[in-house]
Amino acid sequence: MKIIDKQIIGKDKNARIVQIKVYSPLIAGQFRAGQFVIIMVSRESERIPLTIADSDIKTGAVTIIFQELGYSTKLLGSLRKGRSLYALSGPLGNPADISNYGKVLVVGGGVGIAEVYPVVKALAENGCRITAVLGARTKSLLILKDQIRGYCEKTFITTDDGTIGKRGFITDVLKETLKKNSDFNLVYCVGPVVMMRKVAEMTKVYSIKTKVSLNAIMLDGTGMCGSCRVKLGNKTKLCCVDGPDFNAHCVDFDQLLLRQDRFLEKEKLIKKIFKQ
Numbered sequence: 001m002k003i004i005d006k007q008i009i010g011k012d013k014n015a016r017i018v019q020i021k022v023y024s025p026l027i028a029g030q031f032r033a034g035q036f037v038i039i040m041v042s043r044e045s046e047r048i049p050l051t052i053a054d055s056d057i058k059t060g061a062v063t064i065i066f067q068e069l070g071y072s073t074k075l076l077g078s079l080r081k082g083r084s085l086y087a088l089s090g091p092l093g094n095p096a097d098i099s100n101y102g103k104v105l106v107v108g109g110g111v112g113i114a115e116v117y118p119v120v121k122a123l124a125e126n127g128c129r130i131t132a133v134l135g136a137r138t139k140s141l142l143i144l145k146d147q148i149r150g151y152c153e154k155t156f157i158t159t160d161d162g163t164i165g166k167r168g169f170i171t172d173v174l175k176e177t178l179k180k181n182s183d184f185n186l187v188y189c190v191g192p193v194v195m196m197r198k199v200a201e202m203t204k205v206y207s208i209k210t211k212v213s214l215n216a217i218m219l220d221g222t223g224m225c226g227s228c229r230v231k232l233g234n235k236t237k238l239c240c241v242d243g244p245d246f247n248a249h250c251v252d253f254d255q256l257l258l259r260q261d262r263f264l265e266k267e268k269l270i271k272k273i274f275k276q
């Protein structure tokens with residue numbers, strides 16, 4: 001559980017995206033695209049669920065990419081190479097549904113691109129022809145663009161400020177792409193909940209099978225606490241054991257958004273206490 005490599009791969013004045021490689025041969029050997037780990041930085045710290053971006057069986061390295069947002073991810077981001085994590089469990093969750101879908105459209109927003117990356121790799125290795133739409137707030141926060149481009153037939157980039165690619169939102173590029181060509185057999189999307197909701201609405205019009213990887217708040221990550229429950233139609237599912245990938249056209253995104261905000265007040269209080 002030692003951090004064997006650490007790099008800052010995205011940065012602007014408000015945010016940092018950190019990539020760490022953790023030595024864990026067991027997890028590296030078992031990992032399949034779409035799965036995640038739960039990390040505890042110290043005995044007292046909260047459990048942080050993070051998607052595995054990559055793994056290397058030869059070196060036993062598990063690559064994890066995260067944006068420093070709250071107290072716990074900032075604490076994780078402060079660890080130097082050579083330090084060990086208090087706990088690391090995984091791989092957790094179901095692997096993404098990978099097979100040869102033919103033409104696939106992959107949509108990644110912000111740090112969600114790190115979650116899209118292993119799925120793109122696995123889909124390409126299974127013969128899919130991939131078009132990717134990647135978006136970030138600004139050029140310096142756009143991660144893994146070249147790595148993903150290497151597996152895709154076409155890659156479209158968009159940033160809110162136009163510092164790279166087209167200025168605007170992912171959904172603008174998606175709208176144009178689908179207007180020209182809507183014969184995709186699968187859309188796989190990861191990013192902010194609001195973006196995933198919009199993508200789901202757009203692909204529903206064209207009846208394209210769409211999967212989203214949901215980032216509901218998790219506690220134990222093993223189906224025991226119910227924290228990560230999401231509504232799909234009239235069914236309740238647990239992100240950690242039933243997901244994290246779900247049919248986007250069935251997800252109740254409004255309920256998910258409400259549940260995502262339930263610790264906001266506590267997070268503000270922690271920020272105040274630690275003067276972040």
Ligand code: FES
Binds near residue numbers: 219221227241
């Ligand atoms: S995190 Fe507890 S049930 Fe999923």
